[in-house]
Amino acid sequence: MQDLWLSFQQLMDPEYLLSHGGFYIVVLIVFAETGLFFGFFLPGDYLLFLAGLFCALGKIDVDIITMYFGILGAGILGNFAGYWFGYRTGPMLFKRKDSLLFKRKYVIMAEEFYHKYGGTALIIGRFVPIVRTFAPIFAGVVKLNFRKFIFYNIAGAFLWVSLLTLTGYFLGVKFPAIINYVEYIIVGLIAIAFLPIAIALLKRWLKNRKNKQINKTNSNSN
Helix, strand or coil: CHHHHHHHHHHCCHHHHHHHHHHHHHHHHHHHHCCCHHHCCCCCHHHHHHHHHHHHHCCCCCCHHHHHHHHHHHHHHHHHHHHHHHHHHHHHHHHCCCECCECHHHHHHHHHHHHHHHHHHHHHHHHCCCHHHHHHHHHHHCCCCHHHHHHHHHHHHHHHHHHHHHHHHHHHHHCHHHHHHHHHHHHHHHHHHHHHHHHHHHHHHHHHHHHHHHHHHHHHHC
8 A cells, every 4th residue: 555655646746757757658647637537636737847847957868849749749639538538428427426536526627617618618728637637528528519629629738738848948948946946836836727726616615605595594584
């Protein structure tokens, strides 16, 4: 059990992954996190940022062009895999029982996000943990027009990878000493990434609380 927990900690540590797994493990994680329902817990935003930063500082044996297009391709293919899975599974996905690697509430969260933003949820959702995993799956469930899906998929991947990976790279080139503050950067990126989810959960809690108060008032009046 201790070995399993250690392996999980290493999987969640982007510095360890980049140092020991290199380019291929980064590509594999991006593919899993952007379309396989069990990849929702994997590191995303800060992994892309650090991948660019490590390329700039020569801490990984791959150039930025290879890293950039490798991550971009993995992000696009991951969404295609998620769409296919949702398309084949259909509404049955909402009836699937919770397990260690699947939470139905995350599908519902992606559904609400999708209904709010439409197809652009596939672009905006790239920057929101959990949503970026389940948004393409839900797009497949509702059978979003495939041509539209291709556009949103590629556009979202391009913006996501360009903003995070290239920002990490150019900051590393300009300010090499930034590597000494990488822990603070990771914490900051995690906080920013999960802020929309925290806000959404707070709004849902306030809404449920308000509905309960209304129901309670109506019951007392009757």
